[in-house]
Amino acid sequence: MSLFVADGLVKRFGGLLATDHVSLTVEAGEIHALIGPNGAGKSTLVNLISGLLPADAGRVLLDGTDLSTLAPHQRARAGLGRCFQITSVFRNDSVRDNLLLAVQAQAGSSFRCLRRRDSERELMARALELAAQLGLTAVLERPAGTLPHGVQKQLDVALALASRPRLLLLDEPMAGMGPEDSLQMLGLIERLRGDTAILLIEHDMDAVFQLADRISVLVYGRVLTSGDAAHVKAHPEVQAVYLGTEAA
Numbered sequence: 001m002s003l004f005v006a007d008g009l010v011k012r013f014g015g016l017l018a019t020d021h022v023s024l025t026v027e028a029g030e031i032h033a034l035i036g037p038n039g040a041g042k043s044t045l046v047n048l049i050s051g052l053l054p055a056d057a058g059r060v061l062l063d064g065t066d067l068s069t070l071a072p073h074q075r076a077r078a079g080l081g082r083c084f085q086i087t088s089v090f091r092n093d094s095v096r097d098n099l100l101l102a103v104q105a106q107a108g109s110s111f112r113c114l115r116r117r118d119s120e121r122e123l124m125a126r127a128l129e130l131a132a133q134l135g136l137t138a139v140l141e142r143p144a145g146t147l148p149h150g151v152q153k154q155l156d157v158a159l160a161l162a163s164r165p166r167l168l169l170l171d172e173p174m175a176g177m178g179p180e181d182s183l184q185m186l187g188l189i190e191r192l193r194g195d196t197a198i199l200l201i202e203h204d205m206d207a208v209f210q211l212a213d214r215i216s217v218l219v220y221g222r223v224l225t226s227g228d229a230a231h232v233k234a235h236p237e238v239q240a241v242y243l244g245t246e247a248a
C-alpha cells in the first residue's frame, strides 16, 4: 500500500477544469516531484491535498486513512506537513523561539505526562535537533525576520518538520533564491530523503531531476506522464509542451 494516495481529484473554477481527475501516489521515503508549465494546476492540486481548497470529487488517503473530509489543521495532525511559498515564520521572534513554538504546538498533550522541566528539556532538544538538521544552529538567536530569504526558507522547512509529518508538501522551496541558496536548499532536501516522504513542486528543473525519485508532469490539470527522470526527459510530449519552452 502506498503511503499517500490522491485518487481522482477534481477541481473546477467556473468553467475551468483546473484539476482533471488527478491520481498519484507517494511511497514511504520517496521524493515525488510535480512539474508542469505555469497554470497547469500544481498549486491547486497541493491545495486540494492539504485541504485549503475543497475538491469537487476524489479522495486523499494517508496510510490508508481517508482525509478528504478533514480541515487543513486536521490533515496536518494526521501527518500532512506543508511549507508555503510565502514563509510562515514569526519575524520578530528568534529562530529558537520559532522552532520551540512549532515543537510545542505539535507536542500538545503527548508531553503532559512528563514533569514540566523534563518536558521543557525534551522540547528544547527537539528544537535544537531541527535547527541542526536544517543548518540553522549558527543563527538560533537571530530574529527570524532579519535572516536572508534563503535561510528563512530553511526555517520554514524546519517548522513544517516539527510535526514529524509522514508526507511533506514542499511548494517551490527554491523560489526567489540565488544559485548559492538553491544549492544549500537542495542539499537540505537531499538529506531529508528516506526520513520523510516529500511531494515537491519546483520550477528548477536541474533540482527536480537531481532530487526526485519519481516525477509527475501536469498539463492542463491532467497527469501527462509519471516516471523517473530518464522517462520524463525522454517523453516526446513533455519535451514539446514543457521542457522545450522551459529550457528556452
Ligand SMILES: Nc1ncnc2c1ncn2[C@@H]1O[C@H](COP(=O)(O)OP(=O)(O)OP(=O)(O)O)[C@@H](O)[C@H]1O
Residues within 6 Å of the ligand: 013, 016, 018, 036, 037, 038, 039, 040, 041, 042, 043, 044, 045
Ligand atoms: N481561485 C481561483 N479562481 C479561479 N481560477 C483559478 C483559481 N486558482 C487557480 N485558478 C486557475 O486554475 C489554473 C491552475 O492554476 P494553478 O495556480 O494551480 O497552476 P500552477 O501550475 O500552480 O501555476 P504556477 O506554476 O504559475 O504557479 C490556472 O488557469 C489558474 O488561472
